Every structure is written in structure tokens, then in C-alpha cells.
Amino acid sequence: xxxxxxxxxxxxxxxxxxxxxxxxxxxxxxxxxxxxxxxxxxxxxxxxxxxxxxxxxxxxxxxxxxxxxxxxxxxxxxxxxxxxxxxxxxxxxxxxxxxxxxxxxxxxxxxxxxxxxxxxx
Amino acid sequence: xxxxxxxxxxxxxxxxxxxxxxxxxxxxxxxxxxxxxxxxxxxxxxxxxxxxxxxxxxxxxxxxxxxxxxxxxxxxxxxxxxxxxxxxxxxxxxxxxxxxxxxxxxx
Numbered sequence: 001x002x003x004x005x006x007x008x009x010x011x012x013x014x015x016x017x018x019x020x021x022x023x024x025x026x027x028x029x030x031x032x033x034x035x036x037x038x039x040x041x042x043x044x045x046x047x048x049x050x051x052x053x054x055x056x057x058x059x060x061x062x063x064x065x066x067x068x069x070x071x072x073x074x075x076x077x078x079x080x081x082x083x084x085x086x087x088x089x090x091x092x093x094x095x096x097x098x099x100x101x102x103x104x105x106x107x108x109x110x111x112x113x114x115x116x117x118x119x120x121x
Numbered sequence: 122x123x124x125x126x127x128x129x130x131x132x133x134x135x136x137x138x139x140x141x142x143x144x145x146x147x148x149x150x151x152x153x154x155x156x157x158x159x160x161x162x163x164x165x166x167x168x169x170x171x172x173x174x175x176x177x178x179x180x181x182x183x184x185x186x187x188x189x190x191x192x193x194x195x196x197x198x199x200x201x202x203x204x205x206x207x208x209x210x211x212x213x214x215x216x217x218x219x220x221x222x223x224x225x226x227x228x
Binding site: 035037044045046047050059061062095099101102104106107108109111113114 | 165
């Protein structure tokens with residue numbers, strides 16, 4: 001059973017960057033993509049992108065292109081999501097997710113506990 | 122990117138009722154459509170994937186159908202614990218956008 005444990009809450013000023021980590025355990029890390037999804041308070045789910053832990057290949061949603069970078073460290077089975085040039089509307093809970101249905105980690109059965117990122121001056 | 126449009130945005134129904142939520146993709150997504158249930162303060166839970174495959178442990182009163190661009194989640198014999206927000210999500214072309222959600226209230 002996959003477990004995803006994320007880093008703690010962050011408070012950032014506009015224009016800063018944030019890097020969230022996601023420690024995976026309970027399965028073979030390189031077998032399934034890790035995705036990142038965010039949810040602003042009271043809002044819906046927004047898919048941000050994925051990383052293939054085996055190759056390091058990534059794909060990002062168009063609205064995050066140029067601002068998001070996803071990386072991984074296979075030696076410690078951890079994925080990372082960095083978002084730059086933060087704005088107030090980036091305030092949200094950020095989740096790492098994966099699943100066993102397809103090698104692409106879909107559907108999203110396993111979710112991290114979420115990392116609250118607050119952007120405020 | 123493919124856009125997903127859900128309707129209605131909210132619905133209110135009684136215990137025992139049948140509820141239908143629809144999801145439309147801006148272009149064809151083959152069978153790669155999933156449905157999630159999210160309760161307040163919890164992470165989403167997979168109900169259905171590949172249009173109609175019920176995830177293990179999900180009650181059979183949940184079902185999915187559709188093809189191409191139009192998909193449906195149906196909940197029969199509504200139960201109090203079905204009060205939640207439901208999201209559709211496509212998984213076509215290595216992209217995974219969600220619909221905006223449908224809030225289901227039990228009267």
C-alpha cells in the first residue's frame with residue numbers, strides 16, 4: 001500500500017518560490033508516475049503535472065508551464081515540486097498523488113496528506 | 122489542454138433518490154474518464170475509472186457510463202453518506218484535468 005508523506009506548511013511572500021517534497025514508501029517508487037494536484041480553499045482540484053520517477057521525464061499543465069518544476073531523488077524515493085514567482089492565488093493545499101491502475105499513476109488512489117502553501121505579503 | 126465541464130454545479134436530493142452528474146470533455150478522451158468523491162477535510166477517493174470500472178470497495182449504487190466526450194456518474198438509492206463533492210477527471214494524452222465539481226446535498 002503506497003504511502004506519500006509531504007513536507008510541512010509554508011508561508012511565502014509574493015514573488016518567492018516554494019519547494020514541496022513527497023516521500024514515497026510501500027511500493028516500487030520507479031514503477032508509477034507521481035502527480036501534483038492543488039486545491040485552493042473551498043475550490044476544486046487542479047492538476048499541475050507529473051514526473052516519471054524512472055526517467056525523470058515530466059509534463060506540466062499549460063497554465064503552470066514556466067513556473068513549475070518537478071524533480072525526484074530515487075535514492076530516497078522522494079519527489080519534489082517547485083513553484084516559482086508565487087502569487088496570492090497560488091495559496092492552496094498541494095498534494096502529491098499516485099495510483100496503480102496504469103504505469104502513469106492513474107487513477108489517483110494514493111494521496112499525500114497535503115502541504116498548505118500560503119502566499120501573502 | 123482538454124477542458125472538462127461538469128453539470129450541475131450543485132444538486133439536492135433525498136435518501137433513496139437517483140442522481141445523475143454529467144461531465145463533458147472539450148475533445149474526445151476515449152474511455153479515460155474517472156470520478157472522485159471528496160468529503161470536507163478529506164482527500165478525494167476514486168469511485169470509477171476507465172468510464173465504468175468500479176474501484177474496489179466502492180458500493181454498486183455508483184455507476185459510470187459514456188464515451189467520446191460525454192460521460193455520466195449515476196448514484197442510485199442515494200444514502201446519507203453520499204453527501205460530498207464529486208469530480209470527474211480525464212486521463213487522455215498524458216494530461217489529467219479535473220471538472221469543476223458537483224456538490225451533492227442530501228435533503
